[in-house]
Amino acid sequence: MEISFITGVAGFIGSNLADRLLREGKQVVGWDNFATGQENFLVEALKNPRFKLIRGDNLDLAALTQAMAGCDFVFHLAANADVRFGLEHPGKDLQQNTIATFNVLEAMRANGIRRIAFSSTGSVYGEAETIPTPETCAFPVQTSLYSSSKVAGEGLISSYCEGYKFEGYIFRFVSILGERYTHGHIFDFYKQLLEHPDHLKVLGDGTQRKSYLYVGDCLDAVLHVIGRGEARAAKHNTAIFNLGTDKYVQVKDSIGYICRELGLSPRLEFSGGNRGWVGDNPFIFLDTQRVRATGWKPALTIEQGIVSTLKWLRANRWVYEQRS
Amino acid sequence: MEISFITGVAGFIGSNLADRLLREGKQVVGWDNFATGQENFLVEALKNPRFKLIRGDNLDLAALTQAMAGCDFVFHLAANADVRFGLEHPGKDLQQNTIATFNVLEAMRANGIRRIAFSSTGSVYGEAETIPTPETCAFPVQTSLYSSSKVAGEGLISSYCEGYKFEGYIFRFVSILGERYTHGHIFDFYKQLLEHPDHLKVLGDGTQRKSYLYVGDCLDAVLHVIGRGEARAAKHNTAIFNLGTDKYVQVKDSIGYICRELGLSPRLEFSGGNRGWVGDNPFIFLDTQRVRATGWKPALTIEQGIVSTLKWLRANRWVYEQRS
Numbered sequence: 001m002e003i004s005f006i007t008g009v010a011g012f013i014g015s016n017l018a019d020r021l022l023r024e025g026k027q028v029v030g031w032d033n034f035a036t037g038q039e040n041f042l043v044e045a046l047k048n049p050r051f052k053l054i055r056g057d058n059l060d061l062a063a064l065t066q067a068m069a070g071c072d073f074v075f076h077l078a079a080n081a082d083v084r085f086g087l088e089h090p091g092k093d094l095q096q097n098t099i100a101t102f103n104v105l106e107a108m109r110a111n112g113i114r115r116i117a118f119s120s121t122g123s124v125y126g127e128a129e130t131i132p133t134p135e136t137c138a139f140p141v142q143t144s145l146y147s148s149s150k151v152a153g154e155g156l157i158s159s160y161c162e163g164y165k166f167e168g169y170i171f172r173f174v175s176i177l178g179e180r181y182t183h184g185h186i187f188d189f190y191k192q193l194l195e196h197p198d199h200l201k202v203l204g205d206g207t208q209r210k211s212y213l214y215v216g217d218c219l220d221a222v223l224h225v226i227g228r229g230e231a232r233a234a235k236h237n238t239a240i241f242n243l244g245t246d247k248y249v250q251v252k253d254s255i256g257y258i259c260r261e262l263g264l265s266p267r268l269e270f271s272g273g274n275r276g277w278v279g280d281n282p283f284i285f286l287d288t289q290r291v292r293a294t295g296w297k298p299a300l301t302i303e304q305g306i307v308s309t310l311k312w313l314r315a316n317r318w319v320y321e322q323r324s
Numbered sequence: 325m326e327i328s329f330i331t332g333v334a335g336f337i338g339s340n341l342a343d344r345l346l347r348e349g350k351q352v353v354g355w356d357n358f359a360t361g362q363e364n365f366l367v368e369a370l371k372n373p374r375f376k377l378i379r380g381d382n383l384d385l386a387a388l389t390q391a392m393a394g395c396d397f398v399f400h401l402a403a404n405a406d407v408r409f410g411l412e413h414p415g416k417d418l419q420q421n422t423i424a425t426f427n428v429l430e431a432m433r434a435n436g437i438r439r440i441a442f443s444s445t446g447s448v449y450g451e452a453e454t455i456p457t458p459e460t461c462a463f464p465v466q467t468s469l470y471s472s473s474k475v476a477g478e479g480l481i482s483s484y485c486e487g488y489k490f491e492g493y494i495f496r497f498v499s500i501l502g503e504r505y506t507h508g509h510i511f512d513f514y515k516q517l518l519e520h521p522d523h524l525k526v527l528g529d530g531t532q533r534k535s536y537l538y539v540g541d542c543l544d545a546v547l548h549v550i551g552r553g554e555a556r557a558a559k560h561n562t563a564i565f566n567l568g569t570d571k572y573v574q575v576k577d578s579i580g581y582i583c584r585e586l587g588l589s590p591r592l593e594f595s596g597g598n599r600g601w602v603g604d605n606p607f608i609f610l611d612t613q614r615v616r617a618t619g620w621k622p623a624l625t626i627e628q629g630i631v632s633t634l635k636w637l638r639a640n641r642w643v644y645e646q647r648s
Contacts, residue, residue, distance in 0.1 A: 086483075087488065090426075090429075090430065090433075090484075090487075091426070091430075094422075094423070094426050098418075098422060098476060099418070102414075102415070102418050105414075106415075109414075125463075127559075135463065136462040137462070137463055138460040138461070138462065138463070139460060139461055139462070139464060140463060141482050141559065141562055141564065142478070142479035142482050142483055143482065143483060144483055144486070144487070145483045145487070147479070147483075148479030148482075148483045149476075149479075151475060151476065151479050152422060152472065152473075152475065152476035152479065154466070155466035155471070155472030155475050155476065156418075156469070156472055158465050158467065158472075159410075159466055159467060159468055159469045159471075159472045160414075162467040162468070163411045163414075163467075163468070163469070235465065236450075236465055236467055240465065
């Protein structure tokens with residue numbers, strides 16, 4: 001039976017993927033350094049005899065290589081996701097995204113594993129002039145250390161695909177939400193409203209547009225595309241797919257959904273401007289025609305995704321304590 | 325007076341740049357680890373009191389930071405230029421290009437230096453579908469570890485420009501030739517003809533097209549663009565320019581120029597196929613309208629550039645002994 005290796009298995013998307021593969025009867029080796037991963041996310045997986053958890057860091061190439069032995073497919077999801085504070089520690093994205101991805105590829109090469117899926121980001125498009133942005137838009141100028149490190153990771157993967165005949169699946173995600181979502185607008189807004197239900201501080205002017213995708217739909221797309229072997233048909237053995245919905249909302253819309261769900265009417269305090277922080281992109285909205293052409297489409301609307309996220313956060317308030 | 329810092333000062337382009345800036349009366353601090361740099365290239369510069377040479381490696385951040393103290397502008401030219409054998413040592417491009425560029429930027433930040441020029445490459449366009457290829461062509465898929473590492477370097481620089489208000493000049497070069505050129509087709513062909521003037525082994529089928537630029541023209545363009553402060557007018561403080569001529573030659577054309585110059589008629593032995601090695605791009609031909617719009621144009625034709633290169637190689641055969 002095929003054994004999947006998941007880096008960042010204790011993260012939001014990684015733990016959902018592990019549960020999903022285990023439900024499908026697959027075998028999973030999970031890898032995490034638990035810097036931001038949550039043991040609680042693996043409670044179900046750890047009960048399953050087809051799941052094996054190995055603690056380790058992507059920067060420890062020897063341990064990573066050993067952990068990966070015997071696996072057939074690598075889902076490389078581990079990353080520094082602390083996008084917003086990149087300028088405070090510029091080496092972090094380089095280490096945890098660029099160099100980590102190199103180590104994952106080297107560990108695969110040492111083990112004779114050639115198939116990899118990678119969680120990239122729609123922020124690789126920088127401030128795209130074409131919106132919705134297709135995979136083939138104009139060569140973007142990178143404006144954040146995070147997106148630069150993801151572009152670097154993509155380049156390493158496609159070079160291994162070309163040079164060592166790897167099979168690479170690169171997914172450029174919009175913001176993902178759903179069960180176990182623990183960072184981003186909705187997480188922060190609900191946290192604030194738990195502390196002070198009467199008012200809400202909002203970075204920017206609330207008009208920032210975001211095109212969220214529900215984690216279940218995201219994983220459907222990833223597994224669907226891999227199942228079709230799209231990389232084997234792609235140039236340079238590298239399949240690149242935007243993942244998102246064909247809709248977007250403004251930050252103030254998502255505040256509306258949240259307040260309705262919670263039955264609150266907080267006073268909104270906007271910090272002003274059209275971006276939350278330096279390097280924040282005011283609008284990431286991806287053209288998803290390429291992935292839709294494979295037969296996938298999302299099941300949940302953005303509003304449904306936001307509501308399901310909020311329901312999960314309400315039932316799992318411990319995540320706020322873990323991170324404080 | 326403005327002090328320029330040059331990484332890779334003992335290299336082909338670095339040493340020509342040092343001589344050029346010194347001739348213009350500027351002050352230059354040169355930095356090189358002499359892994360591939362040639363002391364001989366600095367014979368003239370070292371006679372000049374306005375030149376200071378510091379030996380060191382870009383991976384030694386502390387030494388690099390110290391060396392850069394007091395400088396105003398950084399020309400970051402040091403790189404692993406061993407493009408062809410990337411697959412034999414996949415960590416080399418990551419170390420010497422990506423991480424080295426990060427260190428250069430960190431050393432600048434520590435010293436309060438914000439202006440940088442970077443030697444990138446036309447190979448960042450991968451196998452471009454638009455030829456000649458403009459800076460704004462479709463988002464390319466990287467096919468070599470070398471080009472991936474240059475894209476990573478570009479992304480780091482533009483992110484520092486956006487985030488720390490650096491001023492960045494990114495130049496995507498075609499193959500550069502001229503005095504002190506020590507790798508590439510012409511270098512290899514002349515080496516072979518010194519050893520066996522009666523025959524010449526050619527990788528590929530000789531139809532690979534190459535658009536060379538003469539090093540003097542390259543430096544003219546670099547200094548012209550910087551002198552105009554193009555980065556300050558560019559989005560994200562990052563000026564990106566293709567550098568090349570608007571012509572190209574086939575490898576067999578350049579063999580013709582070389583043989584005519586040498587008065588030889590070797591038997592040509594083609595290895596076949598349309599590329600020299602895995603990841604080799606069959607055709608890099610850049611659209612240079614953007615740099616031409618600034619008022620620059622090359623002085624030498626490709627044929628003149630090849631002939632001047634060959635004259636220099638004939639007068640400096642020691643370079644072959646140094647590298648053997």
